[in-house]
Amino acid sequence: MLGELRMHELAGYKGRVLDLIKTAGANIGDIVKLTRDGKSVEGLLMPRTVGRNENHVVLKLGTGYNVGVRVDESTRIEVVGTGARPALSKPPRPASKGLPKVTIFSTGGTIASRVDYRTGAVEPALTAEDLYSFVPELASEADVETKVLCNLFSENFTARNWKEIAEAVRDEIRSGVSGVVVAQGTDTLGYSASALSFALPSTPIPVVLVGAQRSSDRPSSDAATNLIGAVSVAARAPFAGVFVVMHEWMSDDTLLVHKGTKVRKCHTSRRDAFKSISATPMARFHIETRKLEMLEAHYSARGSSEIVCKPNFDDRAALVKFYPGLDPGVIDWYVAKGYRGLILEGTGLGHVSAACFPSLARAVERGLFVGMTSQCLWGRVDMNVYSTGIDLQKIGVHPMEDMLPETALIKLMWVLGQTEDTARIAEMMRTNLAGEIGPRRPEGGEDGEAH
Amino acid sequence: MLGELRMHELAGYKGRVLDLIKTAGANIGDIVKLTRDGKSVEGLLMPRTVGRNENHVVLKLGTGYNVGVRVDESTRIEVVGTGARPALSKPPRPASKGLPKVTIFSTGGTIASRVDYRTGAVEPALTAEDLYSFVPELASEADVETKVLCNLFSENFTARNWKEIAEAVRDEIRSGVSGVVVAQGTDTLGYSASALSFALPSTPIPVVLVGAQRSSDRPSSDAATNLIGAVSVAARAPFAGVFVVMHEWMSDDTLLVHKGTKVRKCHTSRRDAFKSISATPMARFHIETRKLEMLEAHYSARGSSEIVCKPNFDDRAALVKFYPGLDPGVIDWYVAKGYRGLILEGTGLGHVSAACFPSLARAVERGLFVGMTSQCLWGRVDMNVYSTGIDLQKIGVHPMEDMLPETALIKLMWVLGQTEDTARIAEMMRTNLAGEIGPRRPEGGEDGEAH
Numbered sequence: 001m002l003g004e005l006r007m008h009e010l011a012g013y014k015g016r017v018l019d020l021i022k023t024a025g026a027n028i029g030d031i032v033k034l035t036r037d038g039k040s041v042e043g044l045l046m047p048r049t050v051g052r053n054e055n056h057v058v059l060k061l062g063t064g065y066n067v068g069v070r071v072d073e074s075t076r077i078e079v080v081g082t083g084a085r086p087a088l089s090k091p092p093r094p095a096s097k098g099l100p101k102v103t104i105f106s107t108g109g110t111i112a113s114r115v116d117y118r119t120g121a122v123e124p125a126l127t128a129e130d131l132y133s134f135v136p137e138l139a140s141e142a143d144v145e146t147k148v149l150c151n152l153f154s155e156n157f158t159a160r161n162w163k164e165i166a167e168a169v170r171d172e173i174r175s176g177v178s179g180v181v182v183a184q185g186t187d188t189l190g191y192s193a194s195a196l197s198f199a200l201p202s203t204p205i206p207v208v209l210v211g212a213q214r215s216s217d218r219p220s221s222d223a224a225t226n227l228i229g230a231v232s233v234a235a236r237a238p239f240a241g242v243f244v245v246m247h248e249w250m251s252d253d254t255l256l257v258h259k260g261t262k263v264r265k266c267h268t269s270r271r272d273a274f275k276s277i278s279a280t281p282m283a284r285f286h287i288e289t290r291k292l293e294m295l296e297a298h299y300s301a302r303g304s305s306e307i308v309c310k311p312n313f314d315d316r317a318a319l320v321k322f323y324p325g326l327d328p329g330v331i332d333w334y335v336a337k338g339y340r341g342l343i344l345e346g347t348g349l350g351h352v353s354a355a356c357f358p359s360l361a362r363a364v365e366r367g368l369f370v371g372m373t374s375q376c377l378w379g380r381v382d383m384n385v386y387s388t389g390i391d392l393q394k395i396g397v398h399p400m401e402d403m404l405p406e407t408a409l410i411k412l413m414w415v416l417g418q419t420e421d422t423a424r425i426a427e428m429m430r431t432n433l434a435g436e437i438g439p440r441r442p443e444g445g446e447d448g449e450a451h
Numbered sequence: 452m453l454g455e456l457r458m459h460e461l462a463g464y465k466g467r468v469l470d471l472i473k474t475a476g477a478n479i480g481d482i483v484k485l486t487r488d489g490k491s492v493e494g495l496l497m498p499r500t501v502g503r504n505e506n507h508v509v510l511k512l513g514t515g516y517n518v519g520v521r522v523d524e525s526t527r528i529e530v531v532g533t534g535a536r537p538a539l540s541k542p543p544r545p546a547s548k549g550l551p552k553v554t555i556f557s558t559g560g561t562i563a564s565r566v567d568y569r570t571g572a573v574e575p576a577l578t579a580e581d582l583y584s585f586v587p588e589l590a591s592e593a594d595v596e597t598k599v600l601c602n603l604f605s606e607n608f609t610a611r612n613w614k615e616i617a618e619a620v621r622d623e624i625r626s627g628v629s630g631v632v633v634a635q636g637t638d639t640l641g642y643s644a645s646a647l648s649f650a651l652p653s654t655p656i657p658v659v660l661v662g663a664q665r666s667s668d669r670p671s672s673d674a675a676t677n678l679i680g681a682v683s684v685a686a687r688a689p690f691a692g693v694f695v696v697m698h699e700w701m702s703d704d705t706l707l708v709h710k711g712t713k714v715r716k717c718h719t720s721r722r723d724a725f726k727s728i729s730a731t732p733m734a735r736f737h738i739e740t741r742k743l744e745m746l747e748a749h750y751s752a753r754g755s756s757e758i759v760c761k762p763n764f765d766d767r768a769a770l771v772k773f774y775p776g777l778d779p780g781v782i783d784w785y786v787a788k789g790y791r792g793l794i795l796e797g798t799g800l801g802h803v804s805a806a807c808f809p810s811l812a813r814a815v816e817r818g819l820f821v822g823m824t825s826q827c828l829w830g831r832v833d834m835n836v837y838s839t840g841i842d843l844q845k846i847g848v849h850p851m852e853d854m855l856p857e858t859a860l861i862k863l864m865w866v867l868g869q870t871e872d873t874a875r876i877a878e879m880m881r882t883n884l885a886g887e888i889g890p891r892r893p894e895g896g897e898d899g900e901a902h
Contacts, residue, residue: 153838156806158775159775159776185799187799187802188798265798265799266828268799268825269800269831269833270829270830273829315776318777318778319774321770321796322606323639323770324605324609325609327785346606347638347716349720351638352606353609374719376716376717376719378718378721380719382720406774
């Protein structure tokens with residue numbers, strides 16, 4: 001297995017449970033049998049988290065899954081064998097001097113989670129150091145440094161977190177690393193990738209966001225392969241910029257390197273949840289050979305730019321998803337609350353109902369920027385085809401081209417953090433700043449790639 | 452071309468423009484050359500809409516596109532040849548007696564649109580009769596009757612329209628037709644398909660929704676093939692229920708028959724924009740052979756059920772798409788406005804930020820139903836994996852399984868239209884009523900199909 005076992009890992013066990021384990025002469029890594037009320041369960045004795053409900057023993061079952069087993073007065077523990085030793089302790093740090101320096105920032109999420117055996121739920125628990133100890137292969141990819149920035153489920157991220165991450169990445173780049181990896185929860189990984197793409201408009205190295213769809217103590221975890229790919233890309237890729245590295249398919253063969261403004265989580269649970277939308281991924285990473293296959297010919301070359309960090313966001317921007325019967329009052333509510341801009345997630349080529357027009361007109365009159373994206377997600381809005389689009393443009397709603405709704409929202413938060421000038425806001429929103437607006441296809445052609 | 456030409460089609464032309472055409476001796480279908488200020492343009496003289504700016508002549512160019520050309524005092528028109536005769540008049544109705552009866556309801560949208568040559572934009576203009584005259588091949592598929600229900604861009608649909616369509620479909624089924632086709636704009640076609648799936652919980656025949664991504668007077672229009680497929684499926688398919696028939700790929704080879712609660716528009720402009728999400732389409736229709744290839748073995752057989760129509764919706768239900776930093780005040784706003792339910796479009800397995808918890812708790816306390824879907828779109832929410840999901844369930848938020856956010860919203864509007872009992876609302880929302888909740892995959896498997 002991955003690391004050396006140390007006896008102090010029994011430290012997670014306390015009180016009566018620890019007594020029972022000691023009485024049985026069991027050690028972490030032994031195969032033990034727990035019997036209670038005539039029923040028994042067998043598994044590898046695992047270390048456990050301190051400070052939780054003390055009456056549970058953690059066993060790794062033959063299926064590879066870990067379970068928490070409640071222990072009481074009547075439970076008997078006996079050692080029935082010695083298993084493969086679990087690897088939750090820190091391995092001696094392998095020599096990786098001379099390799100490119102890569103910093104992994106840990107922010108929380110599944111990639112930095114373990115199962116809470118009390119509730120059965122996954123909770124963010126691992127530090128960046130732990131990540132490293134889980135995947136010692138990282139040492140062959142780079143001279144890795146790990147730093148904890150925060151420990152949050154990514155649904156709790158706000159613009160403040162993006163600012164903090166952007167500034168930490170900037171400082172790390174100034175210190176001379178070859179690449180930076182940001183490990184976070186997958187739920188809002190796409191939003192963060194957009195945020196860093198705008199907040200770091202120029203970078204000399206790859207900044208790679210990575211997550212995992214299955215927690216690292218699950219047998220089906222994608223945490224290790226994703227981390228290896230992310231670190232390898234950060235250390236050696238020929239391109240610079242902000243990217244997301246995640247599984248291409250369900251197998252562990254290949255990962256994709258997605259551009260930060262064009263990627264979206266498109267499945268609740270699969271490893272290949274992240275898709276480039278209306279864009280070609282930058283590259284494919286082959287896990288076995290550690291080879292990077294370029295899919296895009298054009299990129300900003302590593303080392304060709306200085307680091308520029310503009311980390312300010314103004315979160316007085318909202319995303320409103322349209323649907324038939326949407327109450328236009330919600331638009332008025334955002335205006336009254338002092339919001340400075342709205343991104344509409346309209347239908348088709350960029351439409352909302354005529355019932356929304358008066359509220360949108362009031363929003364524009366009050367100086368809000370209003371941008372139109374499509375809930376189709378794939379393709380490009382075109383507000384010159386139907387009279388609805390033409391009317392909306394007359395009101396002052398701006399077409400956001402093929403920008404993802406989420407990307408347009410984050411971009412607006414960032415643009416509002418850069419300037420107060422409404423003309424300048426509109427100009428920046430309509431200009432491709434970080435790959436968020438793709439090239440137009442020839443007239444009459446079927447726009448966009450297969451999906 | 453498709454139909455016979457009649458001279459009265461010059462009727463769209465008025466005043467000076469009509470004088471110029473008459474002076475030139477030009478007729479609809481002639482190739483004419485318009486010269487003004489030394490510049491000239493050549494094309495097939497087309498009929499035009501009455502009641503618009505009168506100073507335009509409509510020409511079909513060699514490229515196949517129609518353009519409006521402004522005509523003034525100094526414009527000269529000359530006839531330079533005779534082209535293929537355009538087909539905007541009604542053909543003599545072909546004999547289709549003895550074929551299954553199918554009713555096409557027209558509600559507006561691109562499939563029933565032509566380009567407004569004044570603004571260059573597409574506007575709903577054709578009647579169901581016109582649809583039929585555009586696609587005379589329909590006469591070989593069924594004994595087609597066409598009826599106009601309304602003439603709206605589908606972004607302007609509300610629950611009132613779904614009720615009206617459901618009742619019209621019910622009446623038509625009672626009159627003994629073999630199938631019903633509803634032609635509408637693609638923008639909210641998925642929402643309408645959901646609405647009819649719930650409002651018609653039992654039907655003896657197929658009810659087929661269809662649209663077009665390119666208007667029927669464009670050379671690249673998908674209107675004709677989609678209509679042929681929809682009518683053929685309505686007339687002859689072995690299954691009953693509510694479906695969407697649209698292009699499978701960009702070519703005109705095959706269409707897919709999607710189940711009404713599992714389909715979504717996933718591209719702004721491509722013909723193959725409609726995708727079955729986390730579900731297999733019911734069947735594939737081969738345009739050339741008119742053959743229906745079944746993709747699903749299980750279905751409700753044609754003729755096995757009576758028509759049941761429950762057309763009431765309560766639109767006091769809202770969809771709130773979550774994003775990092777979402778202002779929880781918007782939830783309170785809906786509660787204060789007297790809404791009876793909310794569908795959250797959360798992240799990943801079904802999460803929103805902890806900042807939303809107090810507002811959600813207040814909503815539940817006030818008796819609102821709150822359901823959780825995922826903005827991933829593909830896959831299934833699972834609120835037992837992370838502590839966020841467990842906490843949300845404790846608050847009273849219900850997981851909506853693999854329901855699309857849009858489908859969950861429409862279902863909630865419909866359920867609220869059926870009962871006032873909050874326990875019954877929750878029970879109905881969590882029960883599969885119309886195929887909106889798919890079967891669970893085995894534990895540990897990678898849930899969901901490729902996309």
